[in-house]
Amino acid sequence: MAESVMRLRVNGREHHLVVSDEATLLEVLREQLHLHGTKDGCAVGSCGTCTVWLDGVPRLSCVTLAKTVEGRDVVTIEGLAGWWGRERPGEGAAAFHPLQTAAVEAGAVQCGFCTPGMLMAGAALLRDTPAPGREEIREALSGHLCRCTGYEQIIHAVELAAGRMGEATPDEA
Amino acid sequence: MKLEAPSSPSAVAVPNRIEGWAKVTGQALYADDVAWPNMAYGYLVRSPHAHARIVSVDLEAARSMPGVLAVLAGPGSTAPYGIMPSNQDEHALATGKVTYFGEPLLAIAAETLRTARAAARAVRVAYEPLAPVLKTGSQQKAAPQVREDAGDGNLHKAVDLEFGDVAAGLREAQFTRTDEFFFQGNNHLALEPHAVTAFWQPDGQLVLESSTQVPHYVQRSLARALGLPEHQIRVMVPTLGGGFGGKSELFPHEVAAALLSRSCGRPVRITLSREDVFYTHRGRHPVEMKVATGFDRQHRLQAMSFESRLDGGAYSSYGIASTYYTGALQPTTYQIGAYRFHGERWFTTKPPCGPKRGHGTTQPRALLEVHMDRVARDLGLDPIELRREILQPPFSVTVNQLDITTSGLAECLDAVERMSGWKERRGRLGKGRGLGFACSSYLSGAGLPIYWNPLPHSGARIAIGRDGGVQVACGITDIGQGANTVLAILAARSLGVALGRVRVTSADTGTTPVDLGSYSSRVTLMAGNALLTAAERMLDLLRQAAARHWQVPAQEIARDGEDFAVLGRDERAAWTEVARWAEADFGPLVTAGGYTPAPPRGRHKGSGVGPSPAYSFSACIAEVEVDELDGRLQVQRLYVAHDPGTPLNPQSVEGQIRGGVVMGLGEVLMEAQAFNPDGRHRGPHLLGYRIPTMLDVPEIEIAVVGQPDPNGPLGAKEVGQGPLNPVIPAVLNAVQDAVGIELHETPVTPDRILRALDAKRRRGNAR
Numbered sequence: 051m052a053e054s055v056m057r058l059r060v061n062g063r064e065h066h067l068v069v070s071d072e073a074t075l076l077e078v079l080r081e082q083l084h085l086h087g088t089k090d091g092c093a094v095g096s097c098g099t100c101t102v103w104l105d106g107v108p109r110l111s112c113v114t115l116a117k118t119v120e121g122r123d124v125v126t127i128e129g130l131a132g133w134w135g136r137e138r139p140g141e142g143a144a145a146f147h148p149l150q151t152a153a154v155e156a157g158a159v160q161c162g163f164c165t166p167g168m169l170m171a172g173a174a175l176l177r178d179t180p181a182p183g184r185e186e187i188r189e190a191l192s193g194h195l196c197r198c199t200g201y202e203q204i205i206h207a208v209e210l211a212a213g214r215m216g217e218a219t220p221d222e223a
Numbered sequence: 224m225k226l227e228a229p230s231s232p233s234a235v236a237v238p239n240r241i242e243g244w245a246k247v248t249g250q251a252l253y254a255d256d257v258a259w260p261n262m263a264y265g266y267l268v269r270s271p272h273a274h275a276r277i278v279s280v281d282l283e284a285a286r287s288m289p290g291v292l293a294v295l296a297g298p299g300s301t302a303p304y305g306i307m308p309s310n311q312d313e314h315a316l317a318t319g320k321v322t323y324f325g326e327p328l329l330a331i332a333a334e335t336l337r338t339a340r341a342a343a344r345a346v347r348v349a350y351e352p353l354a355p356v357l358k359t360g361s362q363q364k365a366a367p368q369v370r371e372d373a374g375d376g377n378l379h380k381a382v383d384l385e386f387g388d389v390a391a392g393l394r395e396a397q398f399t400r401t402d403e404f405f406f407q408g409n410n411h412l413a414l415e416p417h418a419v420t421a422f423w424q425p426d427g428q429l430v431l432e433s434s435t436q437v438p439h440y441v442q443r444s445l446a447r448a449l450g451l452p453e454h455q456i457r458v459m460v461p462t463l464g465g466g467f468g469g470k471s472e473l474f475p476h477e478v479a480a481a482l483l484s485r486s487c488g489r490p491v492r493i494t495l496s497r498e499d500v501f502y503t504h505r506g507r508h509p510v511e512m513k514v515a516t517g518f519d520r521q522h523r524l525q526a527m528s529f530e531s532r533l534d535g536g537a538y539s540s541y542g543i544a545s546t547y548y549t550g551a552l553q554p555t556t557y558q559i560g561a562y563r564f565h566g567e568r569w570f571t572t573k574p575p576c577g578p579k580r581g582h583g584t585t586q587p588r589a590l591l592e593v594h595m596d597r598v599a600r601d602l603g604l605d606p607i608e609l610r611r612e613i614l615q616p617p618f619s620v621t622v623n624q625l626d627i628t629t630s631g632l633a634e635c636l637d638a639v640e641r642m643s644g645w646k647e648r649r650g651r652l653g654k655g656r657g658l659g660f661a662c663s664s665y666l667s668g669a670g671l672p673i674y675w676n677p678l679p680h681s682g683a684r685i686a687i688g689r690d691g692g693v694q695v696a697c698g699i700t701d702i703g704q705g706a707n708t709v710l711a712i713l714a715a716r717s718l719g720v721a722l723g724r725v726r727v728t729s730a731d732t733g734t735t736p737v738d739l740g741s742y743s744s745r746v747t748l749m750a751g752n753a754l755l756t757a758a759e760r761m762l763d764l765l766r767q768a769a770a771r772h773w774q775v776p777a778q779e780i781a782r783d784g785e786d787f788a789v790l791g792r793d794e795r796a797a798w799t800e801v802a803r804w805a806e807a808d809f810g811p812l813v814t815a816g817g818y819t820p821a822p823p824r825g826r827h828k829g830s831g832v833g834p835s836p837a838y839s840f841s842a843c844i845a846e847v848e849v850d851e852l853d854g855r856l857q858v859q860r861l862y863v864a865h866d867p868g869t870p871l872n873p874q875s876v877e878g879q880i881r882g883g884v885v886m887g888l889g890e891v892l893m894e895a896q897a898f899n900p901d902g903r904h905r906g907p908h909l910l911g912y913r914i915p916t917m918l919d920v921p922e923i924e925i926a927v928v929g930q931p932d933p934n935g936p937l938g939a940k941e942v943g944q945g946p947l948n949p950v951i952p953a954v955l956n957a958v959q960d961a962v963g964i965e966l967h968e969t970p971v972t973p974d975r976i977l978r979a980l981d982a983k984r985r986r987g988n989a990r
Contacts, residue, residue, distance in 0.1 A: 070337075072337070080256075084258065085249070086249070086252065086253075086255075086256035086258075087248070087249015087250070088249070089253075089414075089415070089464075090255065090416075090494075091414045091415070091416070091497070092497040092908065092909050093496060093497065094497070094908060094909075096908065096909035096910055097414065097497075097909055099414060126249065127247075127248065127249035128248065128249045128250075130248075131248065145248075146244075146247070146248070150244075150247040150248060151247075153243075153247050154239060154240065154243035154244060154247055155239065156239075157239045157240075157874040157875065157877065157878045159239070159240055159243050159246045159247060160240075160465075160703040160704065160705070160878055160882065161413070161414065161415065161462075161463065161464045161465040161702065161703025162242075162245075162246030162247075162251055162462065162464065162703065163253065163413075163414040163415040163464030163465060163703075164414050165246050165247055166247075166249050169247060188917045188918055189918070191917050192916045192917045192918045193916075194916075194917070195414060195909070195914060195916060196414070197411075197412055197413055197414050197465055197467070197882070197886070197914065198414075198465055198703050198704075198878070198882045199878055199881060199882050200878075200880075200881030200882045200883075200884060200885035200886075200920060200923065201881075201885065201917045201920050202881050202920070202923065203874075203877070203878055203881065204917075205917070
């Protein structure tokens with residue numbers, strides 16, 4: 051089985067990895083880098099639990115061949131708070147992205163298996179659309195299955211986080 | 224304005240979930256995440272036939288592949304096992320023949336999962352295909368035997384119950400009606416596929432970390448399957464990614480991982496694929512049902528006859544209980560003069576069915592509520608009014624000998640009626656739109672354990688450390704419903720300490736007292752009561768220590784926040800200080816409590832299924848629009864009321880209601896565990912088996928009603944399963960209200976609506 055050496059930037063850190071040609075990005079993250087926060091719910095790109103950011107764009111890591119993302123930048127759920135901290139210089143290190151806090155507070159987390167993927171998609175939405183409407187949220191997260199919550203509390207978490215991040219904007223400007 | 228971004232975990236002020244922070248940061252470890260040193264990967268070879276004889280198995284090519292550590296053929300287990308004591312009919316790996324597409328027959332361990340999969344392709348198995356058995360009852364004409372160890376024919380179990388004279392009741396009724404219905408089977412679809420890591424240690428101890436809802440039953444069944452003493456097996460559950468009943472018994476992959484570990488001397492992980500999960504199944508039974516009722520002149524329900532025929536799949540699983548449950552809870556909502564139930568479960572060559580949220584009560588409730596709606600229509604009555612007159616009252620005994628304590632059912636009816644504007648809006652919504660009502664009830668834990676024993680159903684232990692921390696140990700499994708958090712809340716409230724002092728250890732047969740598991744909505748009530756007993760005993764020790772220290776009678780010890788004080792005196796001491804006095808007096812501080820439900824009232828055969836310390840009640844009104852051109856059904860809004868007794872964690876109560884309601888919505892609109900004529904699953908993946916997405920969910924308005932229940936901890940009853948049940952018939956009834964069609968099966972897909980509309984038009988033309 052063919053293998054190759056590749057570079058990958060994950061959560062701000064540069065890695066040199068020996069990767070099988072068949073390996074998915076999800077496998078590399080979970081099995082080689084031990085970043086188990088990214089989940090495998092279906093392995094064929096239908097459930098959204100494996101979502102990570104690839105150069106800032108939410109992507110399904112279970113259907114992304116690792117060798118096709120040579121040299122690119124990946125953010126996983128473990129790196130979301132760190133990314134948020136880097137986004138706001140001077141604010142200090144953050145333990146949570148506001149959406150992570152809001153998810154806990156809004157009751158958006160039950161079993162938690164969909165949560166990492168859901169939050170990566172939600173955080174990307176909040177980055178690109180500071181005050182998303184309810185329909186925008188539903189559209190943006192509709193590729194993420196959740197079997198526990200019935201979704202409402204997840205939508206509410208995004209709204210809650212958007213509200214708080216919005217309040218912060220004048221201060222930063 | 225300053226950004227309210229948290230800089231430390233303590234910034235999460237509302238402890239909706241004590242483990243919430245771990246789940247939002249990716250730190251929570253699930254069964255497939257726990258990496259054990261030197262771990263090998265296991266893989267199961269599954270049957271490519273629904274029904275076939277295994278003629279020969281050649282493992283040599285697979286065994287000689289580099290990186291392959293073990294290749295095992297069946298049966299693997301030394302004795303058959305099964306969750307019900309009277310139905311021990313499963314083995315880890317099939318031998319002789321396979322009885323469903325996807326049944327495991329070989330297990331392989333290798334250095335990597337990729338190698339294990341390659342080895343699976345290298346094994347040679349010759350099959351002699353047999354005719355698949357896909358139907359039940361008399362439709363099974365001349366079908367081959369599925370379980371050769373289970374008597375003649377494929378009838379697994381037939382049960383009969385009768386309370387009062389139903390024949391007379393129906394004969395003498397002023398009004399009778401009969402309805403039939405087919406409820407399609409469906410899968411739990413927890414987002415986390417099952418996973419296990421097993422290590423048969425060199426010292427003979429077998430340790431498993433498994434995604435199970437029932438570590439105690441897994442330990443028990445494994446002991447039987449492997450011929451080991453129970454104490455040599457330890458079952459732990461890491462963070463669990465949803466269950467809904469789908470992880471409620473011992474599974475082949477758990478046994479196989481143990482056997483592979485013994486063979487290769489290393490920990491072995493087996494993780495099911497999504498496709499595997501559809502074959503592992505144990506989901507909602509497909510059930511064909513028939514109900515007949517008779518009403519008297521005052522519209523009282525004189526008699527009810529209910530029949531159900533369950534398509535069980537290839538093994539028994541919980542089947543006997545599932546069968547009884549299809550007849551158990553009809554009387555908890557309505558006063559019935561005489562009640563008769565006949566249930567049958569049939570073996571077929573499909574993945575075994577078992578318990579799914581609402582276990583066995585969901586299907587009959589769908590038919591019963593659809594039937595009641597049609598009775599009201601026939602009698603020209605408001606469907607809510609018809610029910611209001613015959614509700615089973617609080618603190619009463621049902622016709623089938625179930626003790627009802629508190630009931631918020633009447634309040635549930637009032638709440639959904641009010642929220643939906645039922646009286647003003649019904650019949651005035653315009654063409655193609657309608658409202659439909661249904662109500663239901665569920666257990667707060669089964670009154671009897673699955674295997675007979677006189678022991679507590681739940682045990683809890685509290686220890687107070689010298690650090691002032693409260694350690695709660697209980698065998699419950701937090702499957703995502705928030706069970707650990709509820710125990711933490713109860714411990715904090717009952718001991719009068721801050722939630723932050725409480726640490727909960729659960730779901731580990733090696734360190735926690737037995738709790739039977741997270742099924743039948745039993746955890747809050749049973750583990751909660753056990754914990755309250757342990758807490759009372761602990762407080763008693765602390766009070767005694769304080770009394771001795773201050774030289775006052777114990778009844779003069781009072782609490783002020785966490786502190787202890789003496790009534791009428793200026794003495795006070797902090798929690799931790801008093802705990803240290805008590806440790807000095809009594810030794811390390813440990814107390815325990817157990818909970819056993821009162822014995823059920825009924826003494827008849829089958830009386831073990833249905834009793835519960837308390838019943839929850841629910842009602843739902845669905846507002847729908849049907850497009851008569853393309854048959855599309857849009858559920859526009861749902862109004863749901865639920866009586867959970869005291870809501871201990873209101874946000875979790877809301878979450879359970881919403882989650883259950885949406886799962887019910889999936890069952891009525893789209894979900895089907897359906898099979899092709901050759902016995903293959905029609906779509907064992909998330910494109911073939913659709914569940915509701917964020918775009919499929921309408922607005923859901925919720926009312927939480929009810930009173931504290933005397934049998935619940937601080938008055939709490941269940942919320943995890945009940946709210947699912949009324950949704951399905953409410954939608955069916957709303958469709959009838961909208962376009963005047965009677966539907967006779969789930970799911971309600973556009974093609975079925977169009978067919979029913981066609982039939983209605985033809986009937987109209989014929990007149």
